Amino acid sequence: MLLYNTLARKKEQFKPIKRGVVGLYTCGPTVYNYVHLGNLRTYLFEDVLQRVLEWDGYKVRRAMNITDVGHLTSDADEGDDKLEIGARREGKSPSEVAKFYASRFFADLAALNVIKPAMVLAATQTIPEQIEIIKLLGQKGFTYVSDKAIYFDTSKVPDYGKLSGQKLSEKKTGARAEIVQDADKRHPADFALWFFLKGRYRRHILHWPSPWGEGFPGWHIECSAISRKLLGQPFDIHTGGVDHIGTHHTNEIAQSESAYGKPLADYWMHGEFLTVDQGRMGKSAGNFITLADLEKRGIDPLAYRYFVLGAHYRSPLNFTWEAVEGAAQALKNTRRITALLKTSKDSGKNNRKVAASLHQSFSEAVNDDLNTPRALAVLWETVKSDSISSKTKLKLIMDFDKILGLNLKEVRKIARTPRNIVKLVQERELFRRNKQFVQSDSLRNKIKELGYSVDDTPLGPFVYKS
Ligand code: AMP
Numbered sequence: 202m203l204l205y206n207t208l209a210r211k212k213e214q215f216k217p218i219k220r221g222v223v224g225l226y227t228c229g230p231t232v233y234n235y236v237h238l239g240n241l242r243t244y245l246f247e248d249v250l251q252r253v254l255e256w257d258g259y260k261v262r263r264a265m266n267i268t269d270v271g272h273l274t275s276d277a278d279e280g281d282d283k284l285e286i287g288a289r290r291e292g293k294s295p296s297e298v299a300k301f302y303a304s305r306f307f308a309d310l311a312a313l314n315v316i317k318p319a320m321v322l323a324a325t326q327t328i329p330e331q332i333e334i335i336k337l338l339g340q341k342g343f344t345y346v347s348d349k350a351i352y353f354d355t356s357k358v359p360d361y362g363k364l365s366g367q368k369l370s371e372k373k374t375g376a377r378a379e380i381v382q383d384a385d386k387r388h389p390a391d392f393a394l395w396f397f398l399k400g401r402y403r404r405h406i407l408h409w410p411s412p413w414g415e416g417f418p419g420w421h422i423e424c425s426a427i428s429r430k431l432l433g434q435p436f437d438i439h440t441g442g443v444d445h446i447g448t449h450h451t452n453e454i455a456q457s458e459s460a461y462g463k464p465l466a467d468y469w470m471h472g473e474f475l476t477v478d479q480g481r482m483g484k485s486a487g488n489f490i491t492l493a494d495l496e497k498r499g500i501d502p503l504a505y506r507y508f509v510l511g512a513h514y515r516s517p518l519n520f521t522w523e524a525v526e527g528a529a530q531a532l533k534n535t536r537r538i539t540a541l542l543k544t545s546k547d548s549g550k551n552n553r554k555v556a557a558s559l560h561q562s563f564s565e566a567v568n569d570d571l572n573t574p575r576a577l578a579v580l581w582e583t584v585k586s587d588s589i590s591s592k593t594k595l596k597l598i599m600d601f602d603k604i605l606g607l608n609l610k611e612v613r614k615i616a617r618t619p620r621n622i623v624k625l626v627q628e629r630e631l632f633r634r635n636k637q638f639v640q641s642d643s644l645r646n647k648i649k650e651l652g653y654s655v656d657d658t659p660l661g662p663f664v665y666k667s
């Protein structure tokens with residue numbers, strides 16, 4: 202299996218640390234608001250990754266965190282804690298806010314047929330483990346303390362920028378429009394491991410005792426602690442969106458590798474953004490659309506899954522309603538074809554070589570750095586093939602769906618259609634093929650009056666009770 206490793210800046214052959222098992226870590230959401238379709242694109246890419254690894258016979262040990270403290274509105278350790286903003290907005294406690302949005306998030310994943318990571322821990326559940334790492338970093342001389350926070354000293358790590366390829370001198374996290382709050386921070390790239398209840402954070406609701414007094418952890422340390430607790434160090438694959446390369450993942454690496462003197466993960470994979478009008482879809486950009494917005498328009502969540510599969514995870518994907526509606530139509534066709542195949546009794550010709558080569562093409566596509574657009578093309582090639590029987594087609598499609606995750610096994614057989622309707626459908630099909638659309642439309646109406654609908658699919662007309 203070839204995977205693009207951000208750390209190596211190229212596709213590499215995947216080799217697990219332990220034979221047959223893959224440790225996979227995914228950065229989870231900050232649960233202060235609904236997740237948007239952009240976030241969900243990243244979770245879909247990670248789901249495909251897990252499914253391909255399983256298709257290849259690996260046992261996947263998947264872990265994810267839930268960020269419920271310490272993620273500030275700016276990556277430069279400034280601004281407010283997002284959970285406390287959510288709590289103020291809704292007149293609830295931060296933990297109530299976290300509980301609500303985490304459960305909405307898992308409901309969205311389920312609607313998208315994303316396999317839930319087997320191991321999930323919230324940041325607030327692992328405070329002692331986070332404190333342990335900070336202590337170790339302190340003992341090894343990687344930290345310094347101001348009166349507001351304990352910072353990680355990035356100047357102590359010569360290869361700090363190895364994931365992004367950015368030099369420390371080029372990193373300008375602090376040079377944004379925000380006011381730099383802590384004059385004692387030595388370098389803009391240095392980041393907080395632990396905040397004290399001082400200044401802006403003196404009334405921070407979430408806080409815990411620590412060897413340095415009451416406070417709360419910075420954002421990045423939770424992932425170092427949770428991945429280590431659940432998967433050990435090093436583990437195989439770490440994933441997230443591309444926005445995590447420069448800061449969050451870079452900082453996770455700096456913390457874990459400095460504390461324990463070994464790599465954090467072998468492969469780093471990043472999903473590109475979902476964009477709107479070519480700009481990133483984001484919570485703070487205010488241009489975000491949720492899965493519930495799609496459902497309000499009558500769009501099946503799995504149509505969004507189909508839409509996402511249509512682009513490679515390392516290419517930006519622009520959201521438009523037309524494109525998602527197009528995907529909804531394609532999904533409908535796929536389901537209808539599946540229903541037709543489940544109903545078909547055809548025992549026509551069946552070229553096993555063709556079937557095997559389709560299976561292989563699909564497998565090669567997904568094993569080539571998760572090339573889902575190519576995999577979808579193989580699905581349609583299979584549907585249209587004249588050389589294999591319906592039974593074989595169905596078997597192939599069901600197999601492909603283990604990765605595509607369109608839930609095609611749920612598609613029911615078609616109820617028997619009365620003879621008079623079948624006759625009308627066949628007559629209409631002849632008109633349609635001859636491009637006599639007036640006649641074919643008039644027959645479609647007649648069929649409709651009799652209580653049936655016809656959809657045209659690449660396999661021919663699909664009839665169902667309306
Ligand atoms: P957050 O809740 O902001 O930590 O984001 C959760 C996940 O969604 C992270 O892996 C982000 O990288 C990812 N993400 C955020 N915005 C987008 C977007 N527009 N497109 C794709 N992924 C995104």
Ligand code: ZN
Pocket residue numbers: 227228229424449453
């Ligand atoms: Zn993380």
